[in-house]
Amino acid sequence: MQVKAAVTLGYQQPFVIKDVEVAPPGKDEILVKIVATGVCHTDAVMRDNPGVVPMPAILGHEGAGIVASVGEAVSGIKVGDHVVLSYAACHHCENCLSNHPSACEDFNTLNFGGRREDGTHPPTGWETRICPCSLASRLSASMWSPAPATRSWSTRRLISPCSARWAAVSRPVAGRCSTA
Secondary structure (H helix, E strand, C coil), X not given: CEEEEEEECCCCCCEEEEEEECCCCCCCEEEEEXXXXXXXHHHHXXXXXXXXXXXXXXXXXXXXXXXXXXXXXXXXXXXXXXXXXXXXXXCCCHHXXXXXXXXXXXXXXXXXXXXXXXXXXXXXCCCCCCCCCECEEEEECCCEEECCXXXXXXXXXXXXXXXXXXXXXXXXXCCECCCC
16 A cells, blocks of 8 residues: 655654555554554654664654554454554563563564564565554554544544553453553
């Protein structure tokens, strides 16, 4: 699928709008049509510090949208669902197991390393781990939370920075991040 995205072509370079190809979702991924997004300070830090993110890069991690397609191994979500995007975490390091996924030991590699969770690179070469500032984003099926239906898309996008907390109350895991 071809979409427009805010791309940085090199370190300390401005974001430019480019047409890019987004690969179809893998078996454990979803494709989200982005309705609202933002680029925050974290994205600028990643762009401006050589060696942190492979360039060129599509950054951005605050997004909300509508599920456009799902991989065959994905459950609990369907085409048409409204979602808030989150970040990736390994779910097995000490920080993740202590309910601190934003401090995941593999956070930078998983979120800014330019690879899928299985270590492969997307066939298009443009996509980073999370790219909500494109008009479509292909991401791991674990990187979403249901969007609150009573909120505007702009508000839903702002939930994204708090998405780990939102996920804990919207789809808790028994024994971890559980509200029960």
